[in-house]
Amino acid sequence: MTKPERTNEAVPAYSGPKRHYFDPLGSRLPALERNILRLRSLQMVLVMFYAEQLKQTVLDLIQGTDKFRAMMSDHNATQVRVPKTAKDQVKKCLDALLADGAITAEDKDEIRELIDYRNMVGHEIHNLVGDVGGEKYVREYFSMSSSVYNYEAVERMRHYLDLLSERYITHHYVGTMRMEGLLFDAAERTLLEDIGRLKAKVKRQAGIRKQQVTALNEEIRAIGGLSDAEHPHHPLNQYDDKRLTKRGEEVCYRLFDRGQSPMVVAHLMEISLPSAKKRQRMWAKAGGIARPAVDLDRLPKRKFYRRDDD
Numbered sequence: 001m002t003k004p005e006r007t008n009e010a011v012p013a014y015s016g017p018k019r020h021y022f023d024p025l026g027s028r029l030p031a032l033e034r035n036i037l038r039l040r041s042l043q044m045v046l047v048m049f050y051a052e053q054l055k056q057t058v059l060d061l062i063q064g065t066d067k068f069r070a071m072m073s074d075h076n077a078t079q080v081r082v083p084k085t086a087k088d089q090v091k092k093c094l095d096a097l098l099a100d101g102a103i104t105a106e107d108k109d110e111i112r113e114l115i116d117y118r119n120m121v122g123h124e125i126h127n128l129v130g131d132v133g134g135e136k137y138v139r140e141y142f143s144m145s146s147s148v149y150n151y152e153a154v155e156r157m158r159h160y161l162d163l164l165s166e167r168y169i170t171h172h173y174v175g176t177m178r179m180e181g182l183l184f185d186a187a188e189r190t191l192l193e194d195i196g197r198l199k200a201k202v203k204r205q206a207g208i209r210k211q212q213v214t215a216l217n218e219e220i221r222a223i224g225g226l227s228d229a230e231h232p233h234h235p236l237n238q239y240d241d242k243r244l245t246k247r248g249e250e251v252c253y254r255l256f257d258r259g260q261s262p263m264v265v266a267h268l269m270e271i272s273l274p275s276a277k278k279r280q281r282m283w284a285k286a287g288g289i290a291r292p293a294v295d296l297d298r299l300p301k302r303k304f305y306r307r308d309d310d
Contacts, residue, residue, distance in 0.1 A: 024266035024273040032205040033132050039198040040129060042191050043154050044121045049184055050157035051118030054111065055090055056180075057164045061102070061173045062093040068174040090115060102167045107160070114157055117150055154195070219264050223255075229296055230254055232268035236302055244271065246299045249279065253291070256283045 029037070059082075066080040082092045094108045103111070121128065127147035130138055168175050228234075230251055237248030244252060248269065255265045256279070266276035283291070 024263060024271070024276065029132070030209075032202065032209055035198055035202050035205065036132055037129060039195060039202055040132075040149060042195050042198065043151070044125070044128070046154045046188070046191055046195075047118055047121050047157065049180075049188070050154065050161065051115050051121075053180065054157055054160055054164075055115050056178070057161065058090055058093045058097065058111065060176050060178075061164060061167065062096045063089075064176045065174040097167075100171055102171050102173075103163075107163070110156065111160055114153060114160070117153055120147075216263060216267070219261065220267070223258060223260065223264075223268075226254075232270075237269070239302055242270070244269070244279075245302045247296055247301070249282075250294050250296060250299060252276075252279050253283045253286070253294075256280055257289050 062082050063080070063084065066082070070080055081096050082089050086092060091112065094103070094111060097103045098105060098108050124147070127145065128149045131142045131147075131149070133139075167173055232251060232255070234247075234251070236245060237251055238244055252265055252269050252271075255268060260268075262273060262276040262280050265271075265279070266273045269276070271279075
């Protein structure tokens with residue numbers, strides 16, 4: 001999820017512990033993130049199917065052809081290069097395709113990576129969708145993780161399936177009749193159509209999100225004239241359970257006095273957007289910008305309790 005910059009160019013910096021990114025929308029994902037998850041889900045179904053097709057095609061090109069040629073020639077005249085009992089058969093068949101000139105070294109490496117990517121989809125799917133969530137600790141985990149979702153995997157697998165299909169003719173390989181493609185054909189066409197629509201929708205929503213984030217950052221940067229006592233991150237503004245204190249409520253109202261939107265206030269005060277909207281209604285009910293002045297120093301201060309480390 002794209003997030004606004006945490007900038008203190010206009011808001012005075014408060015010297016305190018490192019702040020985590022806070023998502024005012026909470027656990028409910030916006031439409032953009034939900035569509036990204038839908039897009040990835042459909043793509044991963046195709047990745048699972050295409051990777052298996054790619055693997056079987058690589059094996060078939062070498063093993064099927066060598067077996068047929070051995071049957072049609074004198075004994076031992078044609079050697080089966082990759083027996084069914086061999087270890088790491090896909091790698092050895094790719095080496096044989098490279099030796100035959102059917103693929104390049106770059107093709108070999110990418111095909112191997114694509115087949116390995118299918119294993120990640122099958123066994124580590126959580127690492128391919130977790131970055132879309134808004135939970136702050138998940139974001140921190142992914143900032144240190146090397147897992148990256150491959151949006152191009154489906155297209156690259158289709159490319160190599162087409163390429164290897166051509167090699168049956170250009171390099172005189174022998175093919176094996178397989179039914180998987182026919183059985184999956186209707187599902188494949190439907191998934192590809194839905195993926196195309198989702199890609200267009202995600203692209204449009206991402207453009208809108210970029211404009212929203214830019215406007216939000218500009219609004220945050222435009223805030224000026226706040227004293228250190230009025231800083232949104234002041235420790236006296238919230239209790240340990242993140243509820244606003246009376247002092248925090250007043251700081252929140254002062255941001256509304258300056259014309260800030262509920263979304264900006266939610267980001268700065270680290271409260272949910274519904275809470276910020278509720279505070280805006282309370283601020284308006286209290287008189288809005290014309291409400292009576294409040295001295296922060298006279299408001300009740302929260303207590304800090306000592307924590308024993310057992």
